[in-house]
Amino acid sequence: MSQKLKLGVPKGSLQDATIKLFAKSGWKIGLHHRNYFPDINDEDINCSMCRAQEMSAYVASGTLDVGLTGKDWILENDSDVVEVSSLVYSKVSNRPARWVLAVAGDSPYKRPEDLAGKKIATELVNVTKNYFKSQNIPVDVDFSWGATEAKVVEGLCDGIVEVTETGTTIKAHGLRIIAEVMQTNTRLIANKKAWEDPWKRKKIEKINLLLQGALKAEKMVGLKMNLPKDNLDSAMKILPSLNSPTVAELSDNKWISVEIMVDETVVRDLIPELxxxxAEGIIEYPLNKVI
Known part of the structure; x- marks a missing residue:
């Protein structure tokens, strides 16, 4: 019987972003209604869905060989796993999320120390306890099953530790951030025994290589153009690229074809300079993977 790699895909807020990233990397994951075992176009992989909060525990136990979850939940569960790589992506923006300490906007609390002896609600209980313990601030930390922001407003707690990317939801609930507890982003993690297995490790490394390539490509575009040969040296001074641009001769020896990969944020300034x-016939095109 051929080997199978047991892959865990996070269910919830990261689900769509993860499936999209895998699709760009070459793996099509097909969901079924109320089914936790989606199809994947790779006969060497069995795919399972589970909550990001539980992923590291399943990987550590060997129920899954590899999965994606946040650094926050690895620490929360104290999971003994191999962190293969960091993958900065999310449903909102490709930047790390933050777990923050927030209080009511009209409360007198300005610093974490002001909450000594008070009640804190959070889903990230162990990390929150360790945060306050490291600062020698005695607090009562309660687990929150959800709607954590509303608990401050309703007077059920004095502060919360909640995850945010932009802070918009925190502010929308009339709350004020007074400290950052930790930053987190998605990690590709592996079971230790699976990582020691040569076949599984090679498969995991292949997945990681292509996921990283797809993420890198999201921030870049390709540019292709025809350029007067006499202006190549001037163009080289303004062309940012991973390496030297690709330059090819044209049938008209006064012109050359130039192709580069650049960060998409510079294109709006670069094209007018070119x-x-x-430069003529400038073409901008998206990239699927950059390895």
């Missing part, structure tokens, strides 16, 4: 240098 036009000033006589």
């Amino acid at each position: 036009k000033e240098l006589g």
Whole structure:
């Protein structure tokens, strides 16, 4: 019987972003209604869905060989896993999320120390306890099953530790952030025994390589153009690229074809400069993977 790699995909807020990232990397994950075992176009992989909060525990136990979850939940569960790589992506923005300490906007609390002896609600109980313990601040930490922001407003607690990317939801509930507890982002994690297995490790490394390539490509685009040969040196001074641009001769020896990969944020300034240098037929195109 051929080997199978047991892959865990996080269910919940990261689900769609994860499936999209895998699709760009070459693996199509097909969901079924109320089914936790989606199809995947790779006969060497069995795919399972589970909550990000539980993923590291399943990987540590060997129920799953590899999975994606946040650094926050690895620490929360104190899971003994191999952290293969960091993958910065989310449903909102490709930047790390933050677990923050927040209080009511009209409360007198300005610093974590002001909450000594008070009640804190959070889903991230162990990390929160360790945070306050490290600062020698005695607090009562209660587990929150959800709607954590509302508990401050309703007077059920004095402060909360909640995850946010932009802070918009925190502010929308009339809360004020007074400290950052930790930053977190998605990690590709592996079971230790699976990581020691040569076949599974090679498969995991292949997945990681292509996931990283797809993430890198999200921030970049390709540019291709025709350029007067005499202006190449001037163009080279303004062309940012991973390596030297690809330059090819054209049938008209006064012109050359130039192709580069650049950060998409510089394109709006770069194209007008290239036009000033006589570039023609400038094409911008998306990239699927950059390895």
